Amino acid sequence: MKTLGLIVNPIAGMGGSVGLKGTDGEDTPQRALSLGAEPQASKRTHEALSIIGKAMPELSLVTCAGKMGEDTARSSGLTAHTIEGVPQDGASTSSADTRRAALELQRLGVDLLLFAGGDGTARDICDALRTGGFASADLPVLGIPAGVKMHSGVFALTPRKAGETALHFLNDHAAELADVEVMDIDEDAFREGRVSATLHGYLKTPMGGDGVQATKSGTAPSDSQAAEDIARQVAADMTDDTLYIIGPGTTTDAIARELGVANTLLGVDVVENGKLLATDATERDLLRLTDGRSAKIIVTVIGGQGYIFGRGNQQISPRVIRRIGRENIVVVATAGKLRALDGRPLLVDTGDAALDDELSGYIRVVTGYRESHIYRVSC
Structure with a gap:
């Protein structure tokens, strides 16, 4: 049986409803909470995992402790094996935790890395798996859309589609993989009304069915x-x-x-x-x-x-x-x-x-x- 790796960025998406346009930055998550924001990543992960869990209740799942995956996996009825030492600080999480988790899941040989977050989380995973230049390791990666901005092509259309696409991949040894762009924007510039998008690299993503979104394109002069x-x-x-x-x-x-x-x-x-x-x-x-x-x-x-x-x-x-x-x-x-x-x-x-x-x-x-x-x- 295949093994699923899971990483949840628990603060992803909190800046959206309160107009902060993301949660990058050390003080931004706390500011979002003070403005009345509610965490979204766990809920959206649960939606995806519920689809997988119903079809594959005995699935082998490896994830991070607490809010970075374990809590949501267990609430979805899946048995979770946790990575030691991630998150490092226990209660709080960081991009360094995401990168460490991605490397450990790769080392453990999971068949698919499913993550919940936005472009910043995708960038952290891409950086961790980078093998040189823009290339990344062969580990398949699929994103549950849980951030504010999601320009990258690694994300499923919706959490439900993420669950369906992951399930299709885990059940199909010949599932198609494609190299997709990982894009991210400068959130400080974004908050000032300027879009500065950068190509950070590529990740290999399952392409089964119509479940994965396209990379965002710009506006043509015409x-x-x-x-x-x-x-x-x-x-x-x-x-x-x-x-x-x-x-x-x-x-x-x-x-x-x-x-x-x-x-x-x-x-x-x-x-x-x-x-x-x-x-x-x-x-x-x-x-x-x-x-x-x-x-x-x-x-x-x-x-x-x-x-x-x-x-x-x-x-x-x-x-x-x-x-x-x-x-x-x-x-x-x-x-x-x-x-x-x-x-x-x-x-x-x-x-x-x-x-x-x-x-x-x-x-x-x-x-x-x-x-x-x-x-x-x-x-």
Whole structure:
């Protein structure tokens, strides 16, 4: 029987709902907690492991102690063997713990390393397994998406897809592996509204089925005019005395420019009657502002991946989405972005599986001035 290795970054994703755009940095996790953030990684890992555990209850699983894997594995009904000395400090965890765990799991000969985190966790694993240059060891690695930003191609589309893809790989000796890019961005620059992405290397990732996401792609120069046309249409459709929650992205940035408001390129803003009510809003801000109010959400599509919720806009949480309603979600994307998906659906990964199912189906996407497409949404 194959052996599964597991690493959980327990602080991954906490910065999303409170607008911190990640948890890199020594003081950021504590700041996120002080702002009301809740840990997400354990919950999302449990979702993936539950799928594996039901099909392979006798699976051999090796993981780290406590919150770095053992607790979640046991709560998922799996027997966990732990690595000694990881995490080193017991209660707190660090990127060094992640790197040590990856090396030890490689030494123990696990068949698949499953991890929960974001791009920073993927980068730590990539660095640990690096054999020279951008190359990495032959150990297959698959990510459970649990971070704020996930530009890398090592992540499954959702926690459920992570469980399904891992299960397929563990049951199939001839499963396909591909070298995927591990990308990460400078979070300090990201918090200041600048994207500085770096290729850190490659990891070998199982490609069974349609469970793994694509690497995020940038905006083509030809999309600039299309974004302005979209902005004209959205502005024309706005009604008085309605709150508009505007998500991050270059297409939504064009909407802010059309309205003449100073937005947060990589954050979430709220406007009403053409005026800015909140900038870089948190989930708590959005819940307070929309209480008893008419409101709509405007989101764009992540290029190359297709996500409209669950990647970089976690401030627009399940509670916010449920309050506002699917019928009040406005999706915007250039026709070029939709064509680049090559028929793949738009994606949602809110962290609430029931809500993801409710959001699935078909939705209108504004693609220009007096132009729109009906496009499929999946989870």
